Amino acid sequence: MTVETALFFIGAALALGGALGVVLARNPVHSALLLVVTLVAVALFFLLLDAQLVAAVQVIVYAGAIVVLFLFVIMLLGVDREESLHDPVPFQRPAALALGAVLLVEIFVLAGRTWATGASSTRGSIDGQVGGEDLGNVERVARVLFTDFLWAFELTAALLVIAVVGAVVLARRSGQQAELDAADQEIGRQIAEAELEEYEAESPTGVGS
């Protein structure tokens, strides 16, 4: 068994185990930490697939920034308690599992056919000789990113700015906004109470049954 084969199976076990853990863990903090396991395992796959730059970015951006953001929000909101298993739609769980199985079969059936690959390597090789220069993976990615995909790259800058402004606007809370929020919360509480009364009126034996 070669080193690549061994690393692949270790990575596959970690990635799939972590992914199952994300779905099955009752505590959101555990889900976030198991997500890191999956992300690092996928970064290992990227290394095995000769994508060194993508592997580094995966660890820095995903594990370093996105998961930390998740943990911040979990801690900020204090939602690190276990979620209730109360299921308002009784058939949702079996339906979700069945749909997942259908999706998996569908992917395998579609992938089992011959896929249209088109003209190969229009952007150039993932590394190696280009025009007499011996370029590494980082330089290959950079050249394509800043030439062929320059327009898309500039658009992602606009997308990030819009996302940051949107996040600030959504999460901001000025003095006037705080009063409005308090009023909204009061209305929300009244709606919730009305719903509870309605619910109790519908089921005469009470909520717990």
Place this chain on the structure above:
Amino acid sequence: MSVAALEVTANYYLVVGALLFTIGSVGLLLRRNVLVMFMCVELMLNAANLTFVTFARELDDVGGQVIVFFTLVVAAAEVAVGLAIIVAIFRRRRGATADDVHLLRG
């Protein structure tokens, strides 16, 4: 085929990608906590990235790796806005469960 001669081909990576995507989508349907649902979306994006990078090596085309950067940017933007929405909802409803917002009103 003996274990010693086992060669990891592109299909192995594609199968792992398909399984990751399926686990993510099932988790999205099963879970009620909005934060965990977001994590499941990240799993699905990662599965797509893995498929892109696998084909980048298979076709020897660096375009597949460049696409991963755009996926990362979209994922980061989605998480930033999504978590801000969760914070805004949480302020009003004191909960981060998908069922809390089924009425589409404050």
